[in-house]
Amino acid sequence: EPEVTQTPSHQVTQMGQEVILRCVPISNHLYFYWYRQILGQKVEFLVSFYNNEISEKSEIFDDQFSVERPDGSNFTLKIRSTKLEDSAMYFCATQPPRGDNSPLHFGNGTRLTVT
Amino acid sequence: QQPVQSPQAVILREGEDAVINCSSSKALYSVHWYRQKHGEAPVFLMILLKGGEQKGHDKISASFNEKKQQSSLYLTASQLSYSGTYFCGTEIGGYGNKLVFGAGTILRVKS
Numbered sequence: 001e002p003e004v005t006q007t008p009s010h011q012v013t014q015m016g017q018e019v020i021l022r023c024v025p026i027s028n029h030l031y032f033y034w035y036r037q038i039l040g041q042k043v044e045f046l047v048s049f050y051n052n053e054i055s056e057k058s059e060i061f062d063d064q065f066s067v068e069r070p071d072g073s074n075f076t077l078k079i080r081s082t083k084l085e086d087s088a089m090y091f092c093a094t095q096p097p098r099g100d101n102s103p104l105h106f107g108n109g110t111r112l113t114v115t
Numbered sequence: 116q117q118p119v120q121s122p123q124a125v126i127l128r129e130g131e132d133a134v135i136n137c138s139s140s141k142a143l144y145s146v147h148w149y150r151q152k153h154g155e156a157p158v159f160l161m162i163l164l165k166g167g168e169q170k171g172h173d174k175i176s177a178s179f180n181e182k183k184q185q186s187s188l189y190l191t192a193s194q195l196s197y198s199g200t201y202f203c204g205t206e207i208g209g210y211g212n213k214l215v216f217g218a219g220t221i222l223r224v225k226s
Binding site for chain 2: 030031033035041042043044045048050055056091093095098102103104105106107108109
């Protein structure tokens with residue numbers, strides 16, 4: 001079964017550094033999302049992306065965050081200047097073209113640790 | 116906008132049943148249920164699209180009351196493998212819109 005692939009699985013960075021988290025969506029999927037989960041807490045929506053532009057973003061998704069799909073395959077989340085509170089698990093999720101019973105397909109996540 | 120889940124946590128013995136509830140203050144397009152094991156990604160269980168719909172596979176089923184903006188997940192004859200955190204995700208604006216997750220219900224099944 002096709003999978004959403006995220007790299008790296010674990011990223012350690014120093015405060016103030018830039019990080020890029022990568023996601024390879026399932027090939028025919030059109031809707032892309034980033035979610036964040038701080039350890040032991042709920043899964044929080046960050047941003048949705050469709051037709052090469054942001055559809056919606058949450059309050060968490062401030063100017064330090066950006067997303068793009070530069071080559072039509074990888075979907076990336078960039079954090080320009082990381083803060084300690086950015087430490088979390090980041091999940092990419094993708095969804096196929098419209099249809100009933102089409103769930104979000106989650107990647108295995110990238111654990112970001114900011115020191 | 117975040118759906119409210121209850122209970123926050125439940126402990127069961129193998130073979131016992133559990134119900135997890137999810138309610139929203141807004142009209143819902145769909146409700147998604149996921150289970151997450153520690154350190155892993157959420158795993159899809161089922162989607163409910165229409166009011167009054169019930170779905171299920173194995174011993175896990177769910178209902179969706181569109182008028183009450185509520186969904187319930189039913190776990191019958193629980194197994195050790197059911198342990199994890201269950202999240203409901205609600206979709207308000209229609210297909211392709213964000214899924215907003217509840218705070219989760221921690222389920223622990225003991226032998």
